[in-house]
Amino acid sequence: MTNQSHTPSTSPTKTTVTVLGLGAMGQALAGAFLEAGHPTTLWNRTPGKGDDLVARGATRAATAAEAVRASDLVVVCLYDYDVSQAVLGPIAADLSGRTLVNLTSDTPERSREAAAWAAGQGIDYLDGAILVPVTVIGTADALLFHSGPKSVYEKHEGTLKALGGNTVHLGEDHGLAAVYDNALLDFFWTSMSGLVHAFALAGADGVKGADLAPYLSALLAIFPESIASTAVEVDSGEYPGEQAPLVTEAANVDHIIHASEHRGLDVESLNGIKSVLDRAIAKGHGTDGWTAVIEAVRAPVPGAAAH
Structure with missing residues (x-):
């Protein structure tokens, strides 16, 4: 028996794909398309990346314009929308008539601006967000969001699902993928x-991290129910606080701040939490539950500059 290396199928029925941007995530995206059998063209702003992908069958283009002309579907994954627009702007004519999927992270406003630009250039456009690390791309568990015209998404849904089995179209508003992305990462990073x-x-x-870790993990068990109940309260505007009113929770946060200060720890994030609590209480929510802090989060801080 002879050993045979795996070579992805390049059936004519497979959509041709170009990936612009070969950072760690861009390389993972290109690898997933190759694994699914899509003829894949690569381009990166700086040379020296993607050699292993070329060895697996990808085509390296000398310019972004050349890369775009090679495919029906163009996927962009760059640092931010300033960078992506700097790359895409000069090659708008080459993109015209093709589908552009921008998986670059940024804000909903930037996503909508990019969509308006694409519409003006005759480019079918989907905005997207990647919610998993590079090691999960291409697996059934990989979560990716897309937003924009449903007809455009449905046209390329089979190809885009090569990036992850949990690929979701959120709606016609191009900013929705970034809205969900920002909100989920808000929760993740503040939790971390x-x-x-x-x-x-x-x-x-003197408590070792390994000794505390099991109890932190056990605490996570309450989160699914808490998330569900908080969602109901946020949508209804009712914040029952019989079991744990905000005035009690504010005192608990104060205790943590004092203990942290006594140990010389940074308390900036905790002071931010306490500030929001105090403003919610000042607005009359002292007897309401924790979710009532959303009324202070939504209200501008007095004297804060508008952005």
């Missing part, structure tokens, strides 16, 4: 910040 702070707080008294 709290996690690190908790380790620092316990560690200041």
